[in-house]
Amino acid sequence: MATPSMHLNLFIMGCGHHRAAWRHPDSAAERMGDIGYYEALARTAERGKFDAVFFADGHAAGNVAGGPLWYLEPLTALAAMARATERIGLISTVSSTFYTPFHAARMLASLDHISAGRMGWNLVTSMFDAEARNHNYTAMPPHAERYARAEEFANTVLALWDSWADDALRFDRNGMFADPDRVRPINHHGEHFLVDGPLNVPRPPQGRPVLFQAGASDQGRDLAARHAEAIYAVAYDLESAQDYYRDIQARVAAAGRPPVPIMPGLVTYVGATEEEAKARQRELDELLPTQDSLNQLSQFIGQDCSDWELDAPVPELPPLEDFTGPKGRYATILRIIECERPTLRQLLGRLAAGGGHCTMVGTPESIADEMQRWVEQGGADGFNLMPPSLPSSIEDFAEQVVPVLQKRGLFRHDYAERTLRGHLGLERPGA
Amino acid sequence: MATPSMHLNLFIMGCGHHRAAWRHPDSAAERMGDIGYYEALARTAERGKFDAVFFADGHAAGNVAGGPLWYLEPLTALAAMARATERIGLISTVSSTFYTPFHAARMLASLDHISAGRMGWNLVTSMFDAEARNHNYTAMPPHAERYARAEEFANTVLALWDSWADDALRFDRNGMFADPDRVRPINHHGEHFLVDGPLNVPRPPQGRPVLFQAGASDQGRDLAARHAEAIYAVAYDLESAQDYYRDIQARVAAAGRPPVPIMPGLVTYVGATEEEAKARQRELDELLPTQDSLNQLSQFIGQDCSDWELDAPVPELPPLEDFTGPKGRYATILRIIECERPTLRQLLGRLAAGGGHCTMVGTPESIADEMQRWVEQGGADGFNLMPPSLPSSIEDFAEQVVPVLQKRGLFRHDYAERTLRGHLGLERPGA
Ligand SMILES: Cc1cc2nc3c(=O)[nH]c(=O)nc-3n(C[C@H](O)[C@H](O)[C@H](O)COP(=O)(O)O)c2cc1C
Numbered sequence: 001m002a003t004p005s006m007h008l009n010l011f012i013m014g015c016g017h018h019r020a021a022w023r024h025p026d027s028a029a030e031r032m033g034d035i036g037y038y039e040a041l042a043r044t045a046e047r048g049k050f051d052a053v054f055f056a057d058g059h060a061a062g063n064v065a066g067g068p069l070w071y072l073e074p075l076t077a078l079a080a081m082a083r084a085t086e087r088i089g090l091i092s093t094v095s096s097t098f099y100t101p102f103h104a105a106r107m108l109a110s111l112d113h114i115s116a117g118r119m120g121w122n123l124v125t126s127m128f129d130a131e132a133r134n135h136n137y138t139a140m141p142p143h144a145e146r147y148a149r150a151e152e153f154a155n156t157v158l159a160l161w162d163s164w165a166d167d168a169l170r171f172d173r174n175g176m177f178a179d180p181d182r183v184r185p186i187n188h189h190g191e192h193f194l195v196d197g198p199l200n201v202p203r204p205p206q207g208r209p210v211l212f213q214a215g216a217s218d219q220g221r222d223l224a225a226r227h228a229e230a231i232y233a234v235a236y237d238l239e240s241a242q243d244y245y246r247d248i249q250a251r252v253a254a255a256g257r258p259p260v261p262i263m264p265g266l267v268t269y270v271g272a273t274e275e276e277a278k279a280r281q282r283e284l285d286e287l288l289p290t291q292d293s294l295n296q297l298s299q300f301i302g303q304d305c306s307d308w309e310l311d312a313p314v315p316e317l318p319p320l321e322d323f324t325g326p327k328g329r330y331a332t333i334l335r336i337i338e339c340e341r342p343t344l345r346q347l348l349g350r351l352a353a354g355g356g357h358c359t360m361v362g363t364p365e366s367i368a369d370e371m372q373r374w375v376e377q378g379g380a381d382g383f384n385l386m387p388p389s390l391p392s393s394i395e396d397f398a399e400q401v402v403p404v405l406q407k408r409g410l411f412r413h414d415y416a417e418r419t420l421r422g423h424l425g426l427e428r429p430g431a
Numbered sequence: 432m433a434t435p436s437m438h439l440n441l442f443i444m445g446c447g448h449h450r451a452a453w454r455h456p457d458s459a460a461e462r463m464g465d466i467g468y469y470e471a472l473a474r475t476a477e478r479g480k481f482d483a484v485f486f487a488d489g490h491a492a493g494n495v496a497g498g499p500l501w502y503l504e505p506l507t508a509l510a511a512m513a514r515a516t517e518r519i520g521l522i523s524t525v526s527s528t529f530y531t532p533f534h535a536a537r538m539l540a541s542l543d544h545i546s547a548g549r550m551g552w553n554l555v556t557s558m559f560d561a562e563a564r565n566h567n568y569t570a571m572p573p574h575a576e577r578y579a580r581a582e583e584f585a586n587t588v589l590a591l592w593d594s595w596a597d598d599a600l601r602f603d604r605n606g607m608f609a610d611p612d613r614v615r616p617i618n619h620h621g622e623h624f625l626v627d628g629p630l631n632v633p634r635p636p637q638g639r640p641v642l643f644q645a646g647a648s649d650q651g652r653d654l655a656a657r658h659a660e661a662i663y664a665v666a667y668d669l670e671s672a673q674d675y676y677r678d679i680q681a682r683v684a685a686a687g688r689p690p691v692p693i694m695p696g697l698v699t700y701v702g703a704t705e706e707e708a709k710a711r712q713r714e715l716d717e718l719l720p721t722q723d724s725l726n727q728l729s730q731f732i733g734q735d736c737s738d739w740e741l742d743a744p745v746p747e748l749p750p751l752e753d754f755t756g757p758k759g760r761y762a763t764i765l766r767i768i769e770c771e772r773p774t775l776r777q778l779l780g781r782l783a784a785g786g787g788h789c790t791m792v793g794t795p796e797s798i799a800d801e802m803q804r805w806v807e808q809g810g811a812d813g814f815n816l817m818p819p820s821l822p823s824s825i826e827d828f829a830e831q832v833v834p835v836l837q838k839r840g841l842f843r844h845d846y847a848e849r850t851l852r853g854h855l856g857l858e859r860p861g862a
């Protein structure tokens with residue numbers, strides 16, 4: 001392949017990213033606690049030669065009536081999935097607000113050994129008071145404080161991974177199991193953490209598991225610029241993807257680092273024809289319990305929309321300046337209305353599947369065209385696929401879109417490497 | 432089987448519990464980071480119909496020159512081992528001093544789902560300053576404080592497991608995924624923890640993973656009496672096993688609970704003849720680097736023994752009353768000298784393999800005799816096997832001793848149950 005392969009990541013979420021996917025008669029709703037379900041998803045993604053599978057994570061149960069949110073814990077699930085696969089990367093979210101660096105470094109290092117070098121870490125600072133109130137806080141610490149802690153957390157985890165030199169292990173039966181001169185304390189005594197080290201796990205096969213980040217704020221972007229080796233993004237369309245891409249790579253360069261692969265989220269509905277693809281989307285949208293969704297939308301837009309016509313176009317909404325509630329979500333809604341002119345039902349569906357992330361609906365060719373355009377025009381180095389329905393949407397993608405991308409020389413035909421670092425074209429760091 | 436089966440537990444530790452086991456030319460020293468090694472051990476124990484495999488845990492690297500101490504992290508390793516086995520229980524140590532209850536409850540619940548009801552939790556309070564200094568403490572909190580925290584920790588974890596009713600999940604595609612009235616916050620606001628709950632993992636298949644404890648102090652025994660569903664013990668001989676057994680069951684009864692299975696640690700060297708068994712033990716003892724062991728023993732007994740004759744009997748030592756250093760270990764050493772009249776090399780070997788735990792050296796029949804005696808005379812309900820060398824000692828035990836126990840009706844011929852609770856004869860708790 002002349003140009004490097006684009007990167008594809010499967011973002012696993014319950015029965016799919018469409019909030020009503022579990023309501024489909026054929027859904028795997030009953031299998032959310034069955035590790036075999038997740039192993040099969042990872043194997044499907046591996047047949048599609050994806051770079052990695054990825055679990056988000058949260059620490060509060062949330063609205064349990066509305067569908068599966070969390071079930072298995074990601075680090076334990078990924079250990080099993082590592083053994084059900086051979087090449088694909090495995091990425092877990094670990095929160096710097098709720099873990100200690102020693103636990104995080106240790107779990108991820110252990111998983112890097114178990115998977116023989118396929119682990120990645122999505123560093124998040126978490127968001128909700130309900131999560132904080134499960135981990136000894138009365139409320140979520142302020143944004144700036146979370147990022148200050150995250151910065152120190154990342155540095156401490158990296159130091160722990162480096163605390164064993166690559167050649168520390170000796171296995172010398174007449175001498176040392178490991179050379180104590182090559183296993184050094186880190187003596188970190190910082191603002192948030194006291195960690196003497198060394199880690200009690202020898203250096204991970206990748207040196208360091210790959211660090212992912214998905215910051216959106218200034219602080220989040222700066223943390224990503226300093227530490228992230230790959231980045232998840234939210235981009236509604238190519239233009240906003242390009243803006244984010246330019247901004248991040250500029251920050252990365254300012255931090256003295258080479259460009260970092262960026263993967264915006266992507267929701268796809270694939271069909272043999274455009275009509276078929278749209279029918280798939282409609283089928284899921286129609287499963288949404290309209291009353292709940294309308295109540296939620298009414299909150300998002302600050303006015304009662306419960307008697308609006310479901311299959312008529314959404315009426316005009318007041319401009320962003322005049323809206324007094326949370327602006328982020330409202331801006332997304334205005335954008336969707338402006339660009340897609342959706343019916344009310346379609347809007348509810350879009351918000352229920354990926355929200356502000358890009359959605360592509362069409363044939364394998366038209367979706368490949370659009371993905372190609374994003375990659376060639378500086379909006380992305382690959383995509384974080386958020387299948388609306390699992391396993392069907394990812395099977396469709398792997399079987400129908402991947403071959404088109406491969407034929408065009410945009411995506412690998414097979415794995416050339418054995419580690420997640422290898423798939424992402426990242427160097428192995430020295431110790 | 433008329434009488435219930437005794438319980439057998441494989442305590443996995445590196446290349447074996449004998450500190451020199453990794454020095455054997457055939458040892459698996461190079462495979463300590465290879466999850467396949469641990470999976471094979473679990474499968475061997477499962478062929479032997481053991482109740483469970485068990486990992487201890489510590490949070491400091493320790494003396495890395497002296498042999499493998501920690502390598503893979505237990506929770507992640509057990510997730511993989513769950514998928515390599517079908518029936519055997521899987522027990523992880525989790526420290527109440529270094530975890531938060533939400534993490535512990537969540538990881539163990541997730542593993543109970545992954546293993547379909549085979550998880551156990553060995554609750555420890557941890558011991559060493561070097562561990563504390565990896566988790567934000569400057570030194571280990573005092574014993575009493577650790578146990579106060581452990582008590583609150585256990586109650587909080589149990590409440591989190593109970594926060595989802597058994598019938599909370601509905602999967603009703605036209606209604607609720609789970610019934611919010613059957614998923615309740617715990618609102619724990621205690622001395623050490625603030626945890627609102629509910630857990631973000633539905634109720635574990637066993638209701639609650641099985642709680643193990645190994646307290647020795649008064650506080651430790653009382654914690655075990657209130658909460659433990661099975662207990663690991665240290666007993667040098669039948670008499671001390673009986674003392675411990677009587678004491679614990681009295682405390683358990685005083686707490687209003689039915690008797691709890693107690694499993695003392697047991698190191699076995701099995702041979703076709705007594706001579707062969709002794710030769711196995713000698714082979715490992717001879718691998719010990721004598722200089723290090725002599726230095727260590729000199730510290731333990733408070734006098735220089737570096738010029739003592741290795742293959743001569745250990746000279747008389749001053750009585751316990753006259754010894755001013757740490758008494759626990761010294762008492763064990765006096766006891767070993769009194770009962771076994773060992774040579775210096777044999778003493779070093781005993782201390783290097785299981786320390787104060789019981790050691791049985793002999794034929795399958797003589798070892799089965801002795802185990803039978805312990806169970807029939809109120810010293811044990813089973814044993815926590817600490818094989819001096821892995822995998823060989825556990826293969827020997829499973830292939831040679833287990834059939835003798837089975838023939839005598841002392842141990843199950845096959846699993847009758849699918850959960851760890853089932854193997855241990857414990858009721859599933861309601862929610
Ligand atoms: C694809 C993707 C996955 C994310 N996963 C998580 C997650 O699992 N847990 C979490 O707390 N936040 C998650 N986030 C949120 C981000 O970490 C980040 O907090 C968010 O983008 C807001 O940016 P900021 O933190 O810079 O304000 C995710 C974001 C994206 C785009």
Ligand SMILES: Cc1cc2nc3c(=O)[nH]c(=O)nc-3n(C[C@H](O)[C@H](O)[C@H](O)COP(=O)(O)O)c2cc1C
Pocket residue numbers: 486487488489524554555556557558644645646647648649650651652663664665696815
């Ligand atoms: C078989 C066995 C396994 C143990 N495993 C651990 C362990 O993994 N981590 C730990 O910190 N302590 C471990 N311990 C120590 C006990 O939890 C306990 O702290 C010790 O017996 C001293 O008793 P006390 O805590 O009541 O003073 C273990 C003890 C036994 C007998």
